Amino acid sequence: MAGVLVVGEIGANGALRHVALEAVEAGKSVASAMGGGLTALVIGSNIAAEAAKMNIAGVDKILVVDDPRLASPSAEAATTAIVAAVKASGASVVLIPGTTAGRDSAPRAAARLNAGLAADCVAVAAENGALVATRTVLGGRAQTEIRMPGSSIQMATIRPGAFAKAEGAGSASTESLAVDFGTEDFRVVVTGMTSKGGGASNLDSAPVVVAGGRGLKEPANFALVEDLAAAFGGAVGATRAVVDAGWRDHHEQIGQTGRTVAPGLYIAVGVSGAVQHNVGMQGSGAIVAINRDPDAPIFKIAQFGIVGDLFDVLPALTQQVKAARG
């Protein structure tokens, strides 16, 4: 057994998720250190064009499981496909996106393969021919390195946003993989999908995110946050406290029960910095905090903090950012 298998994931809009390319980037270095090549797996219905997006430099082979029953694959069906691809590719390392779907199927597949699995990793490397995966634990306070000495197959899920996207034209071969699904793979039936409201948000790709919390006092004051975000050409995020209060839509929520983002710059305004919020943004390039409480935990993870009243600081800041950007 040798080589790396990277699993791609198709989102509800039918497009390959970014994190698939991030997982390829993570897998490339491991594959070159350990040998055996890199195989990509894409699972879905009518996905030839999306699977071709995995043809990036460093990918040797793309396995496609294309089946009308896989339009939104259940954890069980994805598991069956992943296990089949591990067998077909002979991979000893398996990297899976740390999305909702990936974190359902990866543990199931690990159980079926009797394999070790590290969750939501922010770094992976090869050491003496074995996988070393780094993950954050304890609400983002600490990191630990995972090794799997007692497992011939070593698996990890990859935190979205933690790796750069792999790029460059590839020369991979594409093969369709026949998978023998059973009735138990289709026990969970998807009957619908509704939007969380608020329409599309560019939070995942925005270079700058300005997030507001309960310090804004009332929903109308979020205009201050929107203005600053607009001055940067960035997106607006929110804490759960203000989402639960109905001030902002759920799709803007950052944190454990919201989105994970990793922009180049994250500005937290009137946000206390609870661990459940921080886990969703700690991968950001730089964190700036504006809070009037000097002891707010957000200052512990900020590279630049302003202790002050946001109602004074924000208008001044927005004006100066606009001036600086010309």
Add this chain to the structure above:
Amino acid sequence: MPLKIAVLVKQVPDMNAVKVDKATRAPNLSGQQVASSYDLYAVEQALKLQEQHGGETVAIAVGPASVKEALNRALAMGIDRAILVETADPNAVDTLALAGVIAQQVGAFSPDIVLAGQTADDYESGQVGAQVAELLNLPLVSNIAALEVDGSTLRLKRDMEDGYQSVEVQTPAVLLSSTGLEEPRLPSLKGIMAAKKKTVDIVSASPEAGRVTWSAPLAPEKGSAGIIVQDVSAAEAAQRLVEWLQSEKLL
């Protein structure tokens, strides 16, 4: 139709009380221990289902004798009885080994619904529930935000990246709670008194270690000591930030 429901409850350090030692960078996990937050949502959901449909609710925790505290919380909220699977440190073995021990207890009870937390507050692997499902060959529905039971059909709403997904599945199934479910109730005084008389079965197990190892969790070396601007006018604070952003090539 009455339902048999198993709820998995992990005892964890209260994350808001965990402090990191500056010198050693080691987090101190010996403070107040609580039931993991998602698990309390799972307990609440189990109680709601029992109120609507009747049946039996059982809470299961794996760990040293001290995890009885977390089980007591579930019992005080209203869970009927509990099983404490006594092991040394449940965090010293990988999730698959732990899931094996849990699956054995769940399998013996053969519930209609198994409820677990989406992830545990401390090590946040989010793997145990899915692995219990795999070991028992049960369907899995994660991130549930709403649940309706109609005979043996479960209709669920899932909180996903792209929106809310609706799914249907037949019992038995494993469901992982999200905080979109109803807020967990606080135990009443009556509940706390009643819990003292409820059964806690103690069994022992020794899940196998060795498949996975990990280094002691440490806070990252760099970080924290950032620049703090204080006691200056808003205009000056903004100016210093803009200058810093420019020097960092962020603006």
